Structure formats: C-alpha cells, structure tokens
Amino acid sequence: MMRWLDHLIVVPIVLPLLAGATMVLLSEHRRRTKFALSLGSALGLLAVSIALLRLADGRGADMAGATWIGGTGVYLASNWPAPFGIALAVDRLTAMMLLLTSILGLASLLFAHARWDRAGVHFHPLFQFLLMGLNGAFLTADLFNLFVFFEVMLAASYGLVLHGSGVARVRAGLHYIAVNLVASSLFLVGVSMIYAIVGTLNMAELAELLPGIPPEDRALLEAGMAILGVAFLIKSAMWPLNFWLRPAYGAASAPVAAVFSVMTKVGVYVILRLWLLLFAEGAGDSTGFGREWLLAGGMATLAVGTIGMLASQDLRRLASYSVIVSSGTLLAAIGFGSAGMVAGALYYLFSASLATAALFLLNELIERGRSFGASVLATTLEAFEAQGRLHADHDALPPEAEETGVVIPAAMAFLGLSFVCCALLITGLPPLSGFVAKFAMLSAVLAPAGIESTAQPSVDGAGWTMVTLLIVSGLAGAIALARIGIRTFWVPPVRQPPRLRLIEALPVGLLLVLTITMTIESGKVMRYLDATAAGLQEWTGYTRSVMTAAPVPGPGLLKGDTP
Structure with missing residues (x-):
C-alpha cells in the first residue's frame, strides 16, 4: 500500500498547476492574493524538494514503503505499470534539479514582487506554469511526457520573456519563440522516429531494448536520437545554436532572466540522463554514440562564451555569456563521461546557476543608481584617455578642497560585496564554490584513474584542451568582471546610492x-x-526501479494483476 510520502513525487507538478489555474480565475486587481498564492506554492515546492532529496539519498526511505527501494522513487500516475502508463521517477539527480528550480523560483518571485509582477498581466500564473513544466521535465520517465512538459515550460516562458513590453523585449522575444518552435518540431520528429523503431518511449525500457536493436534499424534509430539531441542542444545553448540566448536573456526582466538560468539546464539534464542511460557501457553497437560531438561542441561553446564575456561592456550581456560558458562546460564534461567528471560538473551546475541568477538580479540594482549612458561615458573616457586629464585636474585642486575620506553607504557596500562574490563564483576563483567545482573537474581530467591510484595518469588531447579552456575562461571572466566592476564602483563621476528594498536585496x-x-x-x-x-x-x-514498480491494489485490482 502507498503511504503519504509516496505522493510527494507528484506534488511538484500538481501544486504549481493548481496555484496557476486558481490565479487565472482571479482579477488582475487582486495582486496581493495572487502573490500570496504564488509564494505559498514556491515555499511548498522548496519543502517538497528538500524532502525528496532526503528520500533519494536514502534518509527516511523506510517511512515511504517499497516505492523508494534502491534510492529511486517511482509514481504511477494512473496506476498503470510501466511502460503502459505515465511514470514519474525521482533519483538523486532529479531531486537535485527540483531543489535548484525551487530555490531559483522562490528568489525570482520575491524579487519580482518589488515591481516586475505589476509590469504586465498574468505574471504569477505564467510563473507557476513555468515551474510546473520544469518540474515535470525533471520528473518524467517517458519521452512523450517529456515533450508535453517541455511545451508547457516553453509556452509559459514565451509570456514571461515578453512580460513588460518594450521594442527590444518584443523583438528578442519573437526570435526566442521562433527558435524554440523549431526545437519543438525537431523534438517531435525525433520522438516519432524512435517510437517507429523501438515501439516504446519509456526511457527505462528504451535502455533495456537498445542493445538488441537489429543492425538494419540501428542507423535510423541513431538518426532519430541525433535529431532529438539537436532539439535539446538548442535549448542547452550549444554553439552554433546559441545565437538566441544572449538577446533573449538580455532583454528579459531581471527576475525572469534569473529563473531562466535553470532553463538551459533542462537541455543539459536530458542529454546527461539519456546519454548515460542509452549510450553508456552495455549499449551494444551504439555505445558512446555522439560522444565526440558533445566534447567538440561543448568546448566550442565554452570558447565562444569566453570571447563573448571579454567583449561585453555591460553586466547583463556578460551574465548572458556566462550562461553560455556554463552550458559549454557541462556539455563537454558529459562528453568525458567519467563518474568523477560528472560529479564535478553537477557541483558546477548548481553553483553556476545560483551565481548567474544572482548576477541578473544584482545587475538591475546596480543600474538603478547609474545615470543614463554612464557605461558608454566610462568606455568613451577610457578610449580617449580622458581619465588622466580628470586626475590631473583633481591634483590641481587646493589641499582644503580634497576629501580625506568617503563614507560607503550601506546599499553600495552590499552591492559591492555581492558583485565580488558573483565574480569569484563565475570565474572559479577561491575560496567559493566555483573554485571547488572547477577543481573537481580539473582533478577528474588530470587524474582519470583516481587520485588514490598509483598508475601514471594518461591525459589525452581532449583532456588538455578542457584544462586549458577552464583556466582561460576563468581568467577571461576575471578580466571582464574586474573591468565592469571598476567602471561601476570606482569611476570618477559622482553617483547616487540606489534605494534598495529588503524584498529585492533578500533574494x-x-x-x-x-x-x-x-x-x-x-x-x-x-x-x-x-x-x-x-x-x-x-x-x-x-x-x-521504473520497470518493476507495481500498481497499488484497489477494489477492482487484486495484488499481482495487471490493469
């Protein structure tokens, strides 16, 4: 019999669905009620994700019954066994992604309540439907249901990226919609080809049947997998398919861009899940399929993102390119495929997503205290070497006119310290989690046999290229962020400290x-x-765990029977 803890698996989908549907029925004038419902949903998702994380790690699994045997919880939504019914599955990776989504969702929601949820209509329902789509994509164990949740997530993101109007936002939003519609079409084509060959879309059953696919059908199956992979590589912002990301993330409102930091990770999550499930050891002739493309594409994406960060003259553009850098790093790490590299990449995924979300939110607070065109003025002064003349004029002042000290306002101190933390996290400099993540990945590349092994580590060309790119990307990010930080906090023009609300600084x-x-x-x-x-x-x-999950016996279903 199922216990109440077993139903927690479906809560991350049902809770935002009910909250969003309820808010659609409410008038736009009842903003406080909508915010209260949205906040309650976000807090509930955070609590549930923490509980699922503990259950997936084996803590409290004895209270949840047989559903959590083996560290993977399975929920049969219609009480039909896999692969005939809809199956939701939670393991450590799924629980981690649910927790990350709930954290970013809560932080973005609090920040948006300061003003952005009033910039247009239906912000809170769209936000809840976005969380529902994200959670469903992480939970589902079936490719077709993955397509359904993928579309729910994208439909909500279309409204959110356009939220607040404006010419630049509408232009970038329409490009974003067009690109994602193409990705959805490729997704559907790939899924159709896979179903035509294998006869199932359940990911667990696909993994079991893949080694026995006849040679005459394997080429068509791999073509379908490649088309499906392209759809998710578009969403993962892999070069050269990432041209849409910088304009869309740069034009979106700050809280929307912050929660979008996890949307690119949906593509990374699916590629990681499917590649290790279908093409790892034991996949027959398809073992290692696409590995070279992931390695090459991930490294190219990392290199392009690094160049973009160096070329960025404003913080929002730099934050967008940092998302591309993180995607490239993760895709290349998946291509290596070793357990140590995957563990370091997952640590990096969590740390980088939190850092880029914080940077998107911080950018709006920083820009609030700057006059229009301040960044352009700073760049122009530097280009024409006007800074030296400004300092020369300052040196000509009489001694009594010089300032002996400046009191740093609390708002500027908070912004400055937060900016330094974001810079350390994104560049991977010690002592914060970005350094731990890069150190873990570098250790996995340089010591593939393990640190304890006495064997001489063998590092190939791809490994040395990855090491070089990780180090160079960190150095380039440090240069770009230091340049923007100096222009923002230390330039000579006088600036007024921005007024910060607690609900904006808290996230x-x-x-x-x-x-x-x-x-x-x-x-x-x-x-x-x-x-x-x-x-x-x-x-x-x-x-x-997925294939052996048994339906719950009911009045019309005896134990051991199949519906």
Missing part, C-alpha cells in the same frame, strides 16, 4: 549565502554528487 543575499554554504559543506555535497554520478553510471538500478 540576492539568499542565493549567495547558499553558494557559501555549498563551499563550507563541500565535503557532504560532493559525497552526494559522487553517489549521484555512480548511480547514473550504473543505470540498471534506475531501469529496474
């Missing part, structure tokens, strides 16, 4: 405190992620 502080906590508890976090990577490598546990 930024929350995200940064979480990264600091990740650093302090890095040992515990890495042990969890090592177990996650090992579970992904040993995919038979996941498939066995």
